[in-house]
Amino acid sequence: MAGKERIAQRAAQDLEPFSIINLGIGIPTMVADYLDKDNYYLHTENGLLGVTSVEEENIDPLLVNAGKLPVGEAVGASYFHSADSFAMIRGGHVDVAILGALQIDAAGRVANWAIPGKDIIGVGGAMDLLVGAKKILITTNHVSKDGSPKIVEECTYPITSTRRADVIITDLAVFRWIHDGYVLTDLLGDATLQEIAEKTTASYRVSDKLYEKGSTK
Amino acid sequence: MAGKERIAQRAAQDLEPFSIINLGIGIPTMVADYLDKDNYYLHTENGLLGVTSVEEENIDPLLVNAGKLPVGEAVGASYFHSADSFAMIRGGHVDVAILGALQIDAAGRVANWAIPGKDIIGVGGAMDLLVGAKKILITTNHVSKDGSPKIVEECTYPITSTRRADVIITDLAVFRWIHDGYVLTDLLGDATLQEIAEKTTASYRVSDKLYEKGSTK
């Protein structure tokens, strides 16, 4: 299983049934492939509760998700305008937002909307979701394309919110915010504690459970 | 024609066709009897655009106006919740609010929600309508039951808003706010200029038109 699929599958396992979930663009959207559609309710901020996947032949150009990709309509779905949709998000009615990230830092802050030195011309719903969802789950490759760590001591990219992410799921590991910082709770695939240490510049604790298992899976 | 009916009929004549109109409790509600229902759109703040009168046999207990009286549903009506309904009012989407008054003063301020010395336990939508409607039309008996003037120099009752009423229609006269104060523009029934002067303690101007006609109709 390739890294992105592994991340998406692992994120799906982290969700409680009957949750209201909002999926960001990219890896988060792939999480839907691993969910039993009858037990999860997908919200998209452009105005639909009850997102499903859609077969090519049933594509409706006026039925899309926040990434402007074609989607389907679940049984029992409902439509609403953008202000009502973000009222759901900001008002704490979405249980989980699954979002991508450019960086996450040791304080739990996420940067996922702008790159320093590049034009800052788009933000979309990222800031609203980070502030409003009851739980924030970040799905991301552990390192960026050039190999540099994405889980860093302090974000150098513009942050999206001061509200911290609850869970980080990468292709290598799972981190959970416990008390005052992130705890490495799971190693994925062939990842080792040493590999995580090398590829993570943020400070974090390691779950006792992992030490007991030893440094390899 | 009794005083209240005369007031309601005169108020109806003051409305431009195709206006969106909100009617308060009492005399304002009676204005509907003098409107061609196809040419006016009645809004009620409890969540309906398209109020009509209803025959006894068609009364629906769950279809009422702001006075909790049974009403009917016009063709092309729509329902909405209370926040959306007051968004229409506060946002300036209602053309005319027709309201009753305990007092109106020379500065155009209306008092219609509380009586000094009595318990102040209800306000309803009066303050929102006075602030939000594009035009405020007050319908009221010229004097109160004890004969004291209701159009006074300065309200002694708690005011409902600092926003002034545009038109006052009583059983005796019509006043319009022009430039910096009220102008007596019409005498109703057998009213005379002298009678209005005696029963009005607010300062006001008299329209040249009335002087030309003389002091009686």
Place this chain on the structure above:
Amino acid sequence: MNIPKHIDVDQAVANVKSDDTIMVGGFGLVGSPLTMIDALTHWDVTNLTIISNNVGETGKGLGILLQQGKLKKAVGSYFTSNREVAKWYNEGKLELDLLPQGTFAEAIRAGGAGIGGFYTKTAVGTELAQGKETRDIDGETYLLEKPLKADVALIRAEKADTKGNLVYYKTARNFNPIMASAAAYVVAEVDEIVDEGELDPEAIATPHLFVDALVKSRYVLTKEGVVDRGR
């Protein structure tokens, strides 16, 4: 989490605890959750704050809770429909927060929408502005109003589907959809529960993510007044 359960009315009001803040839908009796209000009069709680446009009528609906001494405070716009409210208030046995109806509705919406406060021109310069902060914006004076939220909302809809989506009936809609958004636990009293997929997705007024539980109505408002249709 959102698995709306069809529950018994007694289970529904068992979610109300002493000292809680409770939103109750309805404009007078229209769109009021009469069955749950009745159950609440039989439920042993005290010190409630009720957020509702009215406090019922004398000895009727929420008015019974007042007579039972269960209320600490009432937040609404028109308590005139129950003259006993003034008596309890004047005796210092009931706190009141009287708001213009539009401000009341907007404050509930704000509570549900995560808005920390909003500026309105309504009530500026009146007695209801006393103690409230004003601010000039673009040459006009506004009042700062705070959001309203509750522990439990008891609302009334016409129909639910099994997911908990709601549709309303005529002017019985009123405060119910916004209250559904502004409480930690929301129970909707309905006449009918239909299969999911039976409600038009374009016409659902309250999406199911707001609704925690469903109760079937027993007491309903008819032309002849409130009627007990039986369990």
Place this chain on the structure above:
Amino acid sequence: MNIPKHIDVDQAVANVKSDDTIMVGGFGLVGSPLTMIDALTHWDVTNLTIISNNVGETGKGLGILLQQGKLKKAVGSYFTSNREVAKWYNEGKLELDLLPQGTFAEAIRAGGAGIGGFYTKTAVGTELAQGKETRDIDGETYLLEKPLKADVALIRAEKADTKGNLVYYKTARNFNPIMASAAAYVVAEVDEIVDEGELDPEAIATPHLFVDALVKSRYVLTKEGVVDRGR
């Protein structure tokens, strides 16, 4: 006053004047008034402020207005869909007001609802909070955001009745209903105009009091892209 007229698209855009602020509905092309946007590209105006989630795509939709130099400013949440926006901005030929999408939507609703400003936690502590007032409310920090209003709103609905009531289609609803509430003059582009009474009163998303004129759609979004259905 409210007599919604079924008018020609050229009459519709003739209401747009130089220096005006114009709201344009749609999330990308979905729910975008394509026919009126096309007419606007043929209409001689300049110095427009566009309030729209996006500024179309490069050389498409509102992107044409940008290329024509008709825009003074754009207010929205996601201009990334048109990379030329950055070029014009960097050359100082276009002002931008970038808002989080929820703040953008709420600001439009506030504009339509007569709200002078509102407090939101969204964007607190980020670059988009720069220059904005913060306030601590009940232990949390909020940003003050101002309402958005426009001279003209060009919106897209599915159907209108002859009174001007509107219903929308699936996710083509998006910003259209709130924009209908926030402009002095509102034109809705629709696929169909039905007799009054044909739309369900419980399902009307935009009551007719918001709508000034109706235009029939000519350019529509299909699976194969934008198609000219003819006048």
